[in-house]
Structures are given as C-alpha cells and as structure tokens.
Amino acid sequence: MTDNAIHFEGLKKTFRTLRGPVEALSGLDLQVKAGEIFGYIGVNGAGKSTSIKALLGLIRASSGSAWVFGEPAGSLKARQKIGYLPEVANYHEFMSAAELLRVHARLAGVARAQVADRCRDSLEVVGLTARQHSRISEYSKGMKQRFGVAQALVGDPPLLILDELTSGLDPFAQRDLRDIMLRLKERKITVFFSSHHMSEVESVCDRAAIIHRGALRACGTIAELTENRERVEMVWDSSGVEQPLPEIPDSLPREQVDDFLTLALSRGYKLRGLTHKRTNLENVFHDITKKVDSEVAACSPC
Numbered sequence: 001m002t003d004n005a006i007h008f009e010g011l012k013k014t015f016r017t018l019r020g021p022v023e024a025l026s027g028l029d030l031q032v033k034a035g036e037i038f039g040y041i042g043v044n045g046a047g048k049s050t051s052i053k054a055l056l057g058l059i060r061a062s063s064g065s066a067w068v069f070g071e072p073a074g075s076l077k078a079r080q081k082i083g084y085l086p087e088v089a090n091y092h093e094f095m096s097a098a099e100l101l102r103v104h105a106r107l108a109g110v111a112r113a114q115v116a117d118r119c120r121d122s123l124e125v126v127g128l129t130a131r132q133h134s135r136i137s138e139y140s141k142g143m144k145q146r147f148g149v150a151q152a153l154v155g156d157p158p159l160l161i162l163d164e165l166t167s168g169l170d171p172f173a174q175r176d177l178r179d180i181m182l183r184l185k186e187r188k189i190t191v192f193f194s195s196h197h198m199s200e201v202e203s204v205c206d207r208a209a210i211i212h213r214g215a216l217r218a219c220g221t222i223a224e225l226t227e228n229r230e231r232v233e234m235v236w237d238s239s240g241v242e243q244p245l246p247e248i249p250d251s252l253p254r255e256q257v258d259d260f261l262t263l264a265l266s267r268g269y270k271l272r273g274l275t276h277k278r279t280n281l282e283n284v285f286h287d288i289t290k291k292v293d294s295e296v297a298a299c300s301p302c
Contacts, residue, residue: 003033003034004031004032004033004034004067004069004070005032005033005034005035005036005068005069005158005159005190005192006030006031006032006038006055006066006067006068006159006190006192007030007031007032007065007066007067007070008028008029008030008031008051008055008064008065008066009029009064009065009066010027010028010029010063010064010065011025011027011028011029011051011054011061011063011064011065011066012025012026012027012028012061012062012063012064013025013047013050013051013054013059013061013062013214014062023214024047024050024214025047025050025051025054025061025062025064025214025215026047026213026214026215027064027214027215028047028051028064028211028214028215028216029216030051030209030211030216030219032190032192032207033190033206033207034069034158034188034190035185035188035189035190036185036190036191036205036206036207037181037182037184037185037190037191037193037204037205037206038190038191038192038193038205038206038207038208038209039193039194039195039200039201039204039205039207039208039209040052040192040193040194040195040208040209040211041194041195041196041198041201041208041209041210041211041281041285042194042210042211042212043212043289046211046212046213046214047211047212047213047214047215048163048194048211049087049163049194050214051066051211052161052163052194054066054073054074055068055073055082055161056073056074056079056082056084056161057073057074057075057078057079060074068081068082068159069081069158069159080109080155080157081157081158081159082157082159082160082161083108083151083152083153083154083155083157083159083160083161084152084160084161084162084163085145085148085149085151085152085160085161085162085163085165086163087163087164087167089144089148091136091144091147092136093135093136093137094135094136094137095135095136096132096133096134096135096136097123097128097131097132097133097134097136097139097147097150098119098123098132098133100136100147100151101119101122101123101132101147101150101151101154102115102116102119104151104154104155105118105119105154105155108154108155109155110154110155110156118154118155118156119154122150122151122153122154123150125149125150125153125180125183125184126146126147126149126150126153126180127146127176127180128143128146128147128150131143140173141168141169141173142169142170142172142173142176142177145165145166145169145173145177146176146177146180149162149165149177149180153184153189157189158188158189158190159189159190159192160184160189160190160191160192160193161192161193162181162191162192162193162194163193163194164194164195164196165177165181165193165195166178166195166197166200167195167196174197174200178200178203178204181193181204182204198280198281198282198285199281199282201222201281202222202280202281205222206221207219207220207221207222208220208221208222208225208281210225210284210285210288210289212288212289212292213292213293213296217288217289217292218284218288222281225281225284226278226279226280226281226284229253229254229279229283229284229287230253230254230276230277230278230279231251231252231253231254231276231277231278231279231283232251232252232253232254232257232274232275232276232277233250233251233273233274233275233276233277234249234250234251234252234257234271234273234274234275235271235272235273235274236248236264236269236270236271236272237269237270237271237272238269238270239270240268241267241268241269242267242268243267243268244267245263245264245267245269248264248269251277251283253279253283253287254276
C-alpha cells in the first residue's frame with residue numbers, strides 16, 4: 001500500500017459560468033501521509049471544497065490527477081476507502097441513531113452479519129452508545145456531528161474526510177470532536193479535515209496545509225509552518241505627523257519590519273516600543289494569504 005492516503009498532482013478545475021471561466025484550482029500539489037491527522041486551511045472560495053469533491057469523484061478535474069491510497073479518485077476502489085462527513089449533513093431525524101446507522105452501514109457495503117458489531121463500535125468511538133436509541137431530532141448540534149463521524153466510520157474506511165467538522169459548535173463540543181480525532185489516529189485511520197479554527201488545527205494535527213486562490217501555499221508540521229516567522233509588535237506616536245500612513249499595523253512579520261520602519265520614521269512617526277513575539281498559525285495564515293493577494297493585485301490590469 002502506498003505511503004500516501006491522498007495525493008493531488010497538478011490538479012486544475014475551471015468552471016464555466018455566464019460571466020466567463022472561473023479557475024477554482026490552479027495546479028494543486030499535495031500529499032497526505034497514511035495514518036496522520038491533516039488540517040486543510042483556506043478561506044471560503046480558496047478551493048478546499050472543489051478539491052475534496054474531486055477526491056470523492058463528485059466532480060471531474062479539468063486536468064491533473066488525484067489518488068486515494070494509490071487508487072484513482074472517483075473509482076470504486078477509491079470510494080470504498082473513504083468515509084465522508086460534509087459541512088452540512090441532513091439526516092432522517094425521525095429515526096434513532098442506531099436505526100439510521102444500520103442504514104448507513106448497509107449503504108457502505110457492510111455485510112449483514114457484521115452490521116451490528118460495526119454500528120456498536122462506531123457509536124462507542126464517538127461516545128453515543130448511551131443515546132443510540134434517541135431520535136436524531138433530540139440530538140444537539142454537537143451530538144449530530146458526532147453521529148456524522150459515526151456514519152462516516154461505520155464502513156471501516158482507512159480515510160475520513162471531515163469538512164468543517166466543528167463549525168458553529170460550542171467549545172465543549174469542539175473538544176469532544178478533537179478527542180474523537182485523536183482516538184481515530186490511534187486506530188491508524190487517516191483524518192483529513194478542513195477547519196477555520198487555527199487553534200484546533202494546531203492542537204491535533206500532525207501536519208497542515210494552507211490553500212489559497214486554488215493552489216498550495218504552505219505545508220508542513222505546525223513547527224515547520226511557524227518557525228522563522230517571528231512577528232514584531234510596534235507602538236507608535238503619530239502626534240505631529242503631517243503625512244499619515246493609511247495603515248499602521250500593530251505587528252508585522254520580521255522580514256517586513258525594516259522597510260516599514262524606514263517609511264514610518266521618514267513620515268515623522270516616533271517609535272515608542274518594539275517587541276519580538278513568537279507567531280502562531282493564524283498569523284502565518286494571514287501573512288501568506290495577504291502576500292498572495294497583494295501579488296495578484298500587483299499583476300492585475302488596472
């Protein structure tokens with residue numbers, strides 16, 4: 001078996017719209033190792049959902065390739081290796097969790113003789129055994145998300161794809177789901193999840209990737225993504241400045257500080273304080289996406 005659970009190579013996708021072609025993916029290259037928890041980070045419209053749909057075989061790429069454990073994305077063998085929970089999941093809420101999970105087990109191809117064991121195990125992993133006979137309509141949002149993980153897991157796939165798993169949940173529900181992901185890793189299951197919660201990615205992920213404007217912008221462990229990206233916080237006195245700058249940032253990446261200091265001091269600003277601060281993933285994400293956007297704007301015709 002390949003060492004990669006997911007492999008994108010030069011993946012491109014262009015949608016045809018009434019306003020003309022829209023490039024959602026512009027040559028995505030990414031590899032996710034088997035058995036790791038992998039965070040997939042990007043703003044809305046960055047290309048996350050498009051690449052996930054290509055991986056599931058729900059859309060066809062314009063060019064490039066995607067594989068799941070070495071199998072072409074969208075093929076029967078590839079789909080059999082994936083458990084998927086979309087960002088918005090709808091259930092037959094009049095059914096109990098146990099009843100509905102049995103339906104999902106059969107849809108996932110679980111042999112009839114194994115359904116009871118697979119359902120029991122999946123509910124235990126997500127902590128819903130005690131509430132398995134409650135109707136889905138009686139579940140909180142956090143419990144519904146846990147059930148969603150159970151239905152993705154019931155077919156015993158080696159890869160789970162979880163789209164915005166903890167979006168809109170309270171801190172306690174978010175913690176429960178983070179604990180579930182760690183339990184899945186102990187079972188050697190690869191977890192690939194998109195998230196807007198940077199602290200969540202930092203706390204559970206082995207590696208993470210930042211995708212922006214349809215391409216991979218950074219990938220690595222949290223330490224690799226944040227190292228050498230120290231920020232510098234500055235306090236300025238603008239009294240008496242005749243040519244104010246349109247924006248005075250509270251902090252900047254270390255490599256941008258010298259140029260900004262030169263500019264601000266030349267305009268008459270007085271530096272009152274300067275502090276070096278270790279960066280976090282949220283700062284890295286902001287710096288990378290802002291830099292890409294600035295480069296794109298500079299290359300765009302007026």
